[in-house]
Amino acid sequence: MKQVKNNVKNAIVERETPIISLENVRIRLGNRTIQENINLTVNEGEFIAILGPNGAGKSTLLKLLLGLIKPSVGTVHIMGRPPRRGNTDIGYAPQHRVLEADLALRARDVVGFGLDGHRWGPGWPSRKRNAIIEKALQEVDALHFANAPVGQLSGGEQQRLLIAQALLTNPRLLLLDEPLSNLDITRGQEIVTLVNNLCRARNVAVLLVAHDINPLLNVVDKVIYVANKNCTIGTPEEVITSETLTRLYGSPVEVVKALGRVFVVGAET
Numbered sequence: 001m002k003q004v005k006n007n008v009k010n011a012i013v014e015r016e017t018p019i020i021s022l023e024n025v026r027i028r029l030g031n032r033t034i035q036e037n038i039n040l041t042v043n044e045g046e047f048i049a050i051l052g053p054n055g056a057g058k059s060t061l062l063k064l065l066l067g068l069i070k071p072s073v074g075t076v077h078i079m080g081r082p083p084r085r086g087n088t089d090i091g092y093a094p095q096h097r098v099l100e101a102d103l104a105l106r107a108r109d110v111v112g113f114g115l116d117g118h119r120w121g122p123g124w125p126s127r128k129r130n131a132i133i134e135k136a137l138q139e140v141d142a143l144h145f146a147n148a149p150v151g152q153l154s155g156g157e158q159q160r161l162l163i164a165q166a167l168l169t170n171p172r173l174l175l176l177d178e179p180l181s182n183l184d185i186t187r188g189q190e191i192v193t194l195v196n197n198l199c200r201a202r203n204v205a206v207l208l209v210a211h212d213i214n215p216l217l218n219v220v221d222k223v224i225y226v227a228n229k230n231c232t233i234g235t236p237e238e239v240i241t242s243e244t245l246t247r248l249y250g251s252p253v254e255v256v257k258a259l260g261r262v263f264v265v266g267a268e269t
């Protein structure tokens with residue numbers, strides 16, 4: 001009985017532990033300070049957009065969570081533990097370049113690469129491995145082009161494969177680096193809807209790096225805005241305001257709302 005109680009207690013503690021916790025984090029690369037003092041918490045199942053100008057440190061933040069770089073000051077916790085490379089609780093889709101048109105690999109093989117280094121990686125021609133790949137392809141609505149040569153797929157279709165790859169280990173945190181870049185408005189919106197559905201259905205926390213908040217405005221829970229070596233987190237209504245962004249950039253910024261869209265003016269955004 002005591003064991004059962006302990007198990008329940010541990011399960012509750014585990015559930016209540018934030019997915020990400022950053023305290024007083026400073027990031028330096030080479031001899032440059034990229035971020036001064038990051039404090040933020042991300043909870044289970046939250047859908048969060050990371051925004052900010054080129055070179056502000058959005059991808060660097062993802063690398064920190066992946067354990068690829070270390071903070072020079074402060075603490076980083078992923079599900080209560082320091083970040084570590086190869087953490088299967090994290091699914092990561094890196095920034096994507098369109099693949100060569102003559103690349104003859106099948107879409108499903110490319111997704112399968114996501115299992116490399118995993119216990120169902122190559123050398124496991126098992127039904128289990130194929131079933132995992134099939135499920136991920138289905139979740140991103142890619143079954144109908146699963147056998148197509150990947151180089152012939154559109155940017156949006158290739159993006160779905162990257163997301164499928166990131167889902168293979170059933171992660172609790174999904175890191176997507178600019179999945180909307182190079183997509184037209186309709187394809188971009190389809191990816192946003194897909195990611196939102198995955199986030200809600202799986203209760204997986206999602207950090208999605210983007211340059212434009214507009215396609216995400218109606219679906220994200222929060223925004224992390226990175227600029228001028230600082231970052232801030234809050235709901236879009238809290239963060240995408242003239243006051244908050246002027247404070248963050250340290251120079252005048254105007255947030256203009258028109259035609260149902262939001263425009264950030266006056267800063268290098």
Ligand SMILES: Nc1ncnc2c1ncn2[C@@H]1O[C@H](COP(=O)(O)OP(=O)(O)OP(=O)(O)O)[C@@H](O)[C@H]1O
Pocket residue numbers: 029030031032034052053054055056057058059060061
């Ligand atoms: N090893 C390094 N040494 C020094 N500076 C680096 C190193 N790696 C990256 N940087 C710098 O860190 C800054 C942040 O880069 P990062 O790629 O995180 O920006 P970003 O916000 O993702 O930009 P973008 O929107 O253009 O992709 C950039 O100015 C980059 O030049």
